[in-house]
Amino acid sequence: MIRLQNVSKTFGSGPRAVTALKNINLEVPRGQIHGVIGLSGAGKSTLIRCVNLLERPSTGTVHVDGQELTLLSGEDLNKARHGIGMIFQHFNLLTSRTVFNNVALPLELMGVSRTEIRERVTPLLDLVGLTDKARQYPAQLSGGQKQRVAIARALASRPSVLLCDEATSALDPQTTASILELLQDINRKLNLTILLITHEMEVVKSICHRVSLISDGELVEEANVGDFFTAPRTRLGRHFLNDFLELEPPRALIDRLLDASGEHTHPVVRLGFSGDAVATPLISRLARECGVDVSILQAKVESIQERTLGLMIAELMGDADDTQRAIDYLMAHDLNVEVLGHVQRND
Amino acid sequence: MSSAMINLILEATLETIYMVAISGIIAALAGIPLGVLLYVTRPGQILAQPILQSVLSVVTNIGRSIPFIILLVAIVPFTRLLVGSSIGTMAAAVPLTIAAIPFVARLVEGALNEISPGLVEAAQSMGATPWQIITRVLLPEARGGIYTALTITVVTLISYSAMAGAVGGGGLGDLGIRYGHQRYNETIMLITVVILVVMVQGLQSLGDYLVRRSNHK
Numbered sequence: 001m002i003r004l005q006n007v008s009k010t011f012g013s014g015p016r017a018v019t020a021l022k023n024i025n026l027e028v029p030r031g032q033i034h035g036v037i038g039l040s041g042a043g044k045s046t047l048i049r050c051v052n053l054l055e056r057p058s059t060g061t062v063h064v065d066g067q068e069l070t071l072l073s074g075e076d077l078n079k080a081r082h083g084i085g086m087i088f089q090h091f092n093l094l095t096s097r098t099v100f101n102n103v104a105l106p107l108e109l110m111g112v113s114r115t116e117i118r119e120r121v122t123p124l125l126d127l128v129g130l131t132d133k134a135r136q137y138p139a140q141l142s143g144g145q146k147q148r149v150a151i152a153r154a155l156a157s158r159p160s161v162l163l164c165d166e167a168t169s170a171l172d173p174q175t176t177a178s179i180l181e182l183l184q185d186i187n188r189k190l191n192l193t194i195l196l197i198t199h200e201m202e203v204v205k206s207i208c209h210r211v212s213l214i215s216d217g218e219l220v221e222e223a224n225v226g227d228f229f230t231a232p233r234t235r236l237g238r239h240f241l242n243d244f245l246e247l248e249p250p251r252a253l254i255d256r257l258l259d260a261s262g263e264h265t266h267p268v269v270r271l272g273f274s275g276d277a278v279a280t281p282l283i284s285r286l287a288r289e290c291g292v293d294v295s296i297l298q299a300k301v302e303s304i305q306e307r308t309l310g311l312m313i314a315e316l317m318g319d320a321d322d323t324q325r326a327i328d329y330l331m332a333h334d335l336n337v338e339v340l341g342h343v344q345r346n347d
Numbered sequence: 348m349s350s351a352m353i354n355l356i357l358e359a360t361l362e363t364i365y366m367v368a369i370s371g372i373i374a375a376l377a378g379i380p381l382g383v384l385l386y387v388t389r390p391g392q393i394l395a396q397p398i399l400q401s402v403l404s405v406v407t408n409i410g411r412s413i414p415f416i417i418l419l420v421a422i423v424p425f426t427r428l429l430v431g432s433s434i435g436t437m438a439a440a441v442p443l444t445i446a447a448i449p450f451v452a453r454l455v456e457g458a459l460n461e462i463s464p465g466l467v468e469a470a471q472s473m474g475a476t477p478w479q480i481i482t483r484v485l486l487p488e489a490r491g492g493i494y495t496a497l498t499i500t501v502v503t504l505i506s507y508s509a510m511a512g513a514v515g516g517g518g519l520g521d522l523g524i525r526y527g528h529q530r531y532n533e534t535i536m537l538i539t540v541v542i543l544v545v546m547v548q549g550l551q552s553l554g555d556y557l558v559r560r561s562n563h564k
Contacts, residue, residue, distance in 0.1 A: 052472055081474035092469035095564045096487040106473040108483065137563035157473065 002028040007060035020046040022217045033194040035204040038214035044197035048163050052084045085154030089166035091146040093138040099149050100134040106156045124152040144175035164196035180206045201244035226307040230274035247311045257341035265342035266317050272336030273310035290326040292318035362436050362517040367504045370443035378451025386459040393477045410449035415507050418442050439516025451500050458492025490561040498554025502547050
């Protein structure tokens with residue numbers, strides 16, 4: 001369990017002070033995977049570093065597993081950190097140690113005996129699928145393998161919480177998928193609470209249960225991942241979603257798009273479906289009931305966890321009255337309708 | 348060449364080895380911790396102590412800016428206090444050591460600079476104490492760089508030791524100056540130079556080997 005209450009962080013002082021985090025409230029229940037997504041410079045890194053006090057919050061409190069970390073320092077803080085694993089974008093493995101000894105490091109720091117270290121490291125290497133690499137050095141491994149070593153190392157002290165700082169940002173898409181799968185796997189097997197920061201929607205979509213959106217040091221939106229992908233509430237949320245879905249009108253259409261409707265124009269709309277609407281044959285009903293033809297310019301169906309999400313860009317062809325009726329009809333069926341503009345009729 | 352000459356060369360070689368070995372070992376024992384201290388006391392580092400850091404840094408710079416030949420004479424009273432005499436091989440080892448300590452410290456600090464700050468952060472996230480970070484992360488990760496630093500130091504000490512003749516320290520450089528240069532004995536000059544070249548080559552090869560062996564990057 002992680003709980004951040006009214007956490008703010010300011011770097012420097014006086015007129016040159018920079019506020020990195022503003023009044024952050026965040027709660028991640030045990031066993032949940034929570035993603036924080038934001039653009040670079042939004043404060044993601046500072047936020048995750050405040051959880052294990054690599055950055056000490058200027059104000060506010062941090063609780064992990066019921067313990068108020070912000071009250072601790074020195075030896076007590078170090079002890080509490082044994083309960084919080086962390087992995088990084090650039091893996092941060094020691095080049096001078098073999099894979100085995102990298103995973104053993106946190107145990108050495110805790111003063112665990114040699115025999116026990118051997119007993120604990122071996123199953124961890126097995127868990128991340130690197131048993132045969134135990135005696136190799138990080139330089140001999142691929143990026144994905146290095147992150148696997150880092151995950152094994154982060155789990156060595158048997159933490160209840162894992163912090164992931166852009167853990168897949170330096171990896172290619174295929175490797176990213178396999179690392180995310182591993183994180184999901186350990187989340188289920190060990191009931192591990194995971195807080196991750198990322199700028200990739202793919203990461204949020206694949207493994208997160210809940211997501212927070214950070215902008216300019218503030219959490220501006222928080223939602224279940226299914227809800228966020230169907231109906232983001234903020235502009236930034238919509239920006240992330242559209243970027244991710246790559247559902248922008250084609251270039252040629254944008255050039256023809258007019259802001260205002262005229263006598264000889266058709267509206268171009270972006271439709272978002274979710275839940276029941278996906279299964280309903282709305283487009284053909286639209287044609288029948290409103291007398292409007294629908295020309296589909298782009299369409300996409302995404303499956304986000306257990307939910308299906310459909311997105312479409314379409315031109316509604318008909319008289320002004322009919323097309324307006326069609327838009328009302330779609331809205332009445334819980335579709336997310338956005339009029340992107342109008343195009344001249346071809347006839 | 349007479350056997351007296353051969354003896355002279357042998358003796359000078361041993362004196363050089365003796366001076367360089369003593370000053371090299373002590374400089375390493377003092378310079379490595381000083382280098383670590385210069386690094387870890389910087390602002391933002393694990394044992395940030397900005398004032399102490401500035402003081403150490405200034406002292407180190409002073410040590411490095413005094414020309415060796417001046418240092419050699421300037422610290423004569425200190426040398427006498429330490430080894431009981433201001434002349435001889437042992438007396439020459441004192442200023443050599445004093446000159447080499449800040450030299451080693453700066454090079455070690457440079458080697459530590461090469462370590463990614465992310466490694467220290469990772470160790471902190473595991474609950475490592477500053478001492479554990481120094482002994483289990485910083486020093487092992489900088490091992491190759493430290494070997495390089497010590498190799499450069501020892502080679503530099505060999506060249507500095509040529510000035511030890513000024514306080515009767517002897518050694519190959521001194522032999523080369525007194526017999527080779529001042530008495531126009533080209534054979535002696537050539538031999539001392541060849542021995543010095545072989546020494547430097549050997550040490551450099553040893554250093555390179557150690558760096559290679561400890562480098563897993």
